[in-house]
Amino acid sequence: MPGEAAREVRFHVTRYNPERDAAPYVQTFTVPVREGMTVLDGLHYIKENLDASLVWRYSCRMGVCGSCGMLLNGRPMLACNTQILHIAGTDLTVGPLPNFDIIRDLVPDLVPMFQKHLSLNPFIVREDDEELNDPAGEFYQSPQQLEEYLQFTYCIKCGLCMAGCPTLATDARFLGPMPLTSAQRYNSDTRDGGRGLRREQAGSPHGAFRCHYAGECSHVCPKGVDPAKAIQHLKRSLVLDYLHLARKRQPCEKMHGPGQGQPLANIAAPPARTV
Amino acid sequence: MAEIKRHDNRLGLWGWLGGGRWGLERYAYILHRVTGLGILLYFLIHIFVTNLRFRGIYLWVEGSFFDKPIFKVGEYLVFVAFAYHALNGIRLVLVELGVAVGKPIEPVYPYKTSLTVQRPLLIVMMLLAAIVVAAGGYEFLGLTR
Known part of the structure; x- marks a missing residue:
C-alpha cells in the first residue's frame, strides 16, 4: 500500500x-x-x-x-x-x-542440466522426417492422450527441482528430475516414436532408477509439474519395456477427414521454408 | 576464451539431510538410506565374525565377547532397521511401478502432487513396520520364553 x-x-x-x-x-x-x-x-x-x-x-x-x-x-x-x-x-x-x-x-551454472536434458532427446522423434519438417496435415490426438503428458509440459527449466534433489547432491552424474520429466513428457506423447531412443540413457545406472522418491522436486516445483510422478511413470515404462510387456504403440497418424494429408484447398500455401 | 572459474556448490552428504522443503517422504528417504547403510555395515561385521569360526573363535556363544546386553540392543536395532527398510522398500517398489502415484493431471494452484496420493500407502507401511518392530521387541525382551 x-x-x-x-x-x-x-x-x-x-x-x-x-x-x-x-x-x-x-x-x-x-x-x-x-x-x-x-x-x-x-x-x-x-x-x-x-x-x-x-x-x-x-x-x-x-x-x-x-x-x-x-x-x-x-x-x-x-x-x-x-x-x-x-x-x-x-x-x-x-x-x-x-x-x-x-x-x-x-x-x-545451468549448462550441465541442459546437457543432460539434451542427452534424452527432448523433442518429438518420428521416422517420417519429411512430414515432421514440412507438415501436410494435423496429427490427431484425443484430449485423453493430451492429458497423458500435458502436466509435464509446464516445466520452465528453472532448476529448482535439481537444487532440491538429495540424490543429485551426492551423484553429479544423476540425470535429475528435470531431464527425466522431459523424457517422460515426450515418451507419453502419441505423436512421438522416440521411446526406444531415450531408453538407454533413461535406464542407465545414473538414470531414472537413481531416484528414490524423496519428493523434494515435486515440493519445490513452482509450476505444479510433479517431476516425482513423471519419474515413477518413466520407471514403470522402463520395467515394462525390459520385460517386453509394454503395449506396442505406433506414433499416431495424421488426422482423418478433409485433406487426408493433403493441404486443404481453401487454406493458403505456407510460405517457402527459410531453413 | 579463458575458462571461467566456478565454485562447486554441490551439497554432498548434507544434501541428504538439508536443502529444500522437508516433506514426510524426505524423512522416509533419509531413514531408508541410513538403515540401508546400517544393515550393510552389520552384514560386513557378521561375515567377519562368523568367518572367525574357521580359526576356532566363537564370539557369540554364552560368556564370550558378543554375549553382552549392549550387543543385544544393537541386534534389536538391526532388526528395527531391517523392518523399516523392508517395508519402506515395498512401498518404493510399488511407487516405482506407478502404483499409488496417480495419473498426470492439469496443474491448478494450489498444486496437488503424487506425494499426497501415495501418502496413505506410506502410512500403512509405517504402521506395519511399527507392528513388526513392537513384535520383535516382545521377542528380544524375552517375553515369549
Whole structure:
C-alpha cells in the first residue's frame, strides 16, 4: 500500500567473485520492505541503492522464464514469485541454487542440466522426417492422450527441482528430475516414436532408477509439474519395456477427414521454408 | 576464451539431510538410506565374525565377547532397521511401478502432487513396520520364553 510504513529486513546474500574470492561469503544488506515486495524487488533495491556489483539472473519477473531460481531461507524458490514478507520476518538468506556450480554471486551454472536434458532427446522423434519438417496435415490426438503428458509440459527449466534433489547432491552424474520429466513428457506423447531412443540413457545406472522418491522436486516445483510422478511413470515404462510387456504403440497418424494429408484447398500455401 | 572459474556448490552428504522443503517422504528417504547403510555395515561385521569360526573363535556363544546386553540392543536395532527398510522398500517398489502415484493431471494452484496420493500407502507401511518392530521387541525382551 502506498502509505504503508516499510519494514526493515536484513538480506544475507551469498557473494562470490571468481576473479577475487577464493570461496563464497555472506554479505548483509538492510532493505526497507513493503507488503507485496518480492525477493527480486529486494535485490533490485540492493543493486540500485547499496551495492551495484551484486549479480543475479532474471528476465520475466512473473514466474514464467525460470531464470531467477535461488535458495531463499534454505528453500529453492523463484525470487520473482516469492514475497519477502511471506517467508521472512527480520532476516532472509539469499543464496545461489545448490547442486550447480556458482558462476558469480547468485548465478548458477545451468549448462550441465541442459546437457543432460539434451542427452534424452527432448523433442518429438518420428521416422517420417519429411512430414515432421514440412507438415501436410494435423496429427490427431484425443484430449485423453493430451492429458497423458500435458502436466509435464509446464516445466520452465528453472532448476529448482535439481537444487532440491538429495540424490543429485551426492551423484553429479544423476540425470535429475528435470531431464527425466522431459523424457517422460515426450515418451507419453502419441505423436512421438522416440521411446526406444531415450531408453538407454533413461535406464542407465545414473538414470531414472537413481531416484528414490524423496519428493523434494515435486515440493519445490513452482509450476505444479510433479517431476516425482513423471519419474515413477518413466520407471514403470522402463520395467515394462525390459520385460517386453509394454503395449506396442505406433506414433499416431495424421488426422482423418478433409485433406487426408493433403493441404486443404481453401487454406493458403505456407510460405517457402527459410531453413 | 579463458575458462571461467566456478565454485562447486554441490551439497554432498548434507544434501541428504538439508536443502529444500522437508516433506514426510524426505524423512522416509533419509531413514531408508541410513538403515540401508546400517544393515550393510552389520552384514560386513557378521561375515567377519562368523568367518572367525574357521580359526576356532566363537564370539557369540554364552560368556564370550558378543554375549553382552549392549550387543543385544544393537541386534534389536538391526532388526528395527531391517523392518523399516523392508517395508519402506515395498512401498518404493510399488511407487516405482506407478502404483499409488496417480495419473498426470492439469496443474491448478494450489498444486496437488503424487506425494499426497501415495501418502496413505506410506502410512500403512509405517504402521506395519511399527507392528513388526513392537513384535520383535516382545521377542528380544524375552517375553515369549
